[in-house]
Amino acid sequence: MKNKRKLTIQGSAQEVAGQIFETVITPVYSHMHAVHEVEADNFAFCMAGVTVAGYLAASDDLEADKTKLLTYIEEMCKDIQNEKKGLGILAKPMGKPA
Known part of the structure; x- marks a missing residue:
């Protein structure tokens, strides 16, 4: 490689x-x-x-940062679901073949 x-x-x-x-x-x-x-x-x-x-x-506010991460994960999942529906939000996740 x-x-x-x-x-x-x-x-x-x-x-x-x-x-x-x-x-x-x-x-x-x-x-x-x-x-x-x-x-x-x-x-x-x-x-x-x-x-x-x-x-x-490294967090100074573990609960707030945990909430931020969980919210971000939910948003990513929605984007990926839309991508799988053919809406073209993501270009090529993790370099997987199209």
Whole structure:
């Protein structure tokens, strides 16, 4: 697996997260998915878990941040449900083949 795109850590938090997702997470997931789909999904779940755990561990207001995460998850689920209905909200989730 070769990734020719250079990782640049600059910009807003959202831009940096996008850069890491595009240059590291998606290529790793795509490579794993081609080899073993279940393991690729386990990888995605583990990445989500450690990310959420890190966010909550750094929280000064655990209840407020937990609520923020749960709200965000609900919104993402609605977007994905709409995508699956063919409304075209998401481009290509986690690099899975269309």
